[in-house]
Amino acid sequence: MLSMLFPNKCVACGKIIDEGISVCEDCGKSLYRIDRQCCKYCGRDILPCGCMGEKNKFRRNISVFRYDGSAGKIVKRYKMGKITQISVYICQELSMLINEEYSDIDFDCMTYVPMSRIKKLFCGFDHAEMIAKGISQKLGLKNTALLKRKFSFKSQKSSKTKYNREKNIRGKFMVVKEVKDKTILIIDDVMTTGSTLNECAKVLKAAGAADVFCATFALTYKK
Numbered sequence: 116m117l118s119m120l121f122p123n124k125c126v127a128c129g130k131i132i133d134e135g136i137s138v139c140e141d142c143g144k145s146l147y148r149i150d151r152q153c154c155k156y157c158g159r160d161i162l163p164c165g166c167m168g169e170k171n172k173f174r175r176n177i178s179v180f181r182y183d184g185s186a187g188k189i190v191k192r193y194k195m196g197k198i199t200q201i202s203v204y205i206c207q208e209l210s211m212l213i214n215e216e217y218s219d220i221d222f223d224c225m226t227y228v229p230m231s232r233i234k235k236l237f238c239g240f241d242h243a244e245m246i247a248k249g250i251s252q253k254l255g256l257k258n259t260a261l262l263k264r265k266f267s268f269k270s271q272k273s274s275k276t277k278y279n280r281e282k283n284i285r286g287k288f289m290v291v292k293e294v295k296d297k298t299i300l301i302i303d304d305v306m307t308t309g310s311t312l313n314e315c316a317k318v319l320k321a322a323g324a325a326d327v328f329c330a331t332f333a334l335t336y337k338k
C-alpha cells in the first residue's frame with residue numbers, strides 16, 4: 116500500500132497522522148489562521164498593524180497564517196527539506212485564499228520573490244519559486260520569473276529592524292521581463308516587515324507594471 120511506503124505526516128512536526136489531515140492535533144492548537152477582518156494593505160489582523168498603508172508599493176498583501184507557532188514550523192521544515200507534502204499543503208492553502216480574496220482581480224501573470232543564485236545552489240531549490248509553480252497550476256495563472264536578485268555578499272538576516280531591512284534590500288532586484296501595464300501577483304512564503312515585497316513592487320512599477328498584489332503563506336507580527 117502506498118500509505119505504508121509514504122505515511123501521512125504532520126506538515127509542522129513530522130509525526131505520522133491519519134490520512135486526510137495535514138496537521139496533528141497538538142500543532143493544530145498553535146496554527147493561527149488570520150482573521151479575514153484584517154488590514155486591507157498588509158493583511159495583519161491585529162491593529163495597529165504598523166504598515167505604511169497606502170504608501171506600500173504593493174496594493175495589498177494577503178496571508179493565510181500568523182508565522183508564530185505551527186505556521187513558522189511548517190515554513191522551516193519546508194525550507195530545510197523540500198518536502199513535497201508540505202509544498203502541496205502550502206500551495207493548497209494559499210490558492211484557496213487567493214481565490215477567495217482576489218477573485219475580482221484580473222491578473223496578467225504571477226511571479227515570486229527570487230533567491231540569489233548562490234543561495235539557491237546552497238539550498239537546492241528556490242522556496243518561493245516552487246510555491247509559485249504549484250499555485251500557478253492550481254489557479255491556471257501563468258507564473259513567470261520577472262525578477263532577479265542582484266549578486267550580494269550580505270545576508271538580509273543580519274538586520275532585524277525595518278529601517279535596516281529597507282536599506283539593505285534597496286536596489287537588490289531587477290526586472291528581467293516585460294511588465295508594462297501588467298497587473299501582477301507576487302508570491303512569497305513569509306512576509307516579515309514587507310520591505311522585500313515593497314522593493315519588488317517598486318521595481319516592477321518603475322518598469323511600468325500597472326498594479327502589484329502580494330500573497331504570502333505566513334505573516335509575522337511585531338512582538
Ligand SMILES: [Zn+2]
Pocket residue numbers: 125126127128129130138139140141142143
Ligand atoms: Zn504536528
Ligand SMILES: [Zn+2]
Pocket residue numbers: 154155156157158159164165166167168
Ligand atoms: Zn497594515
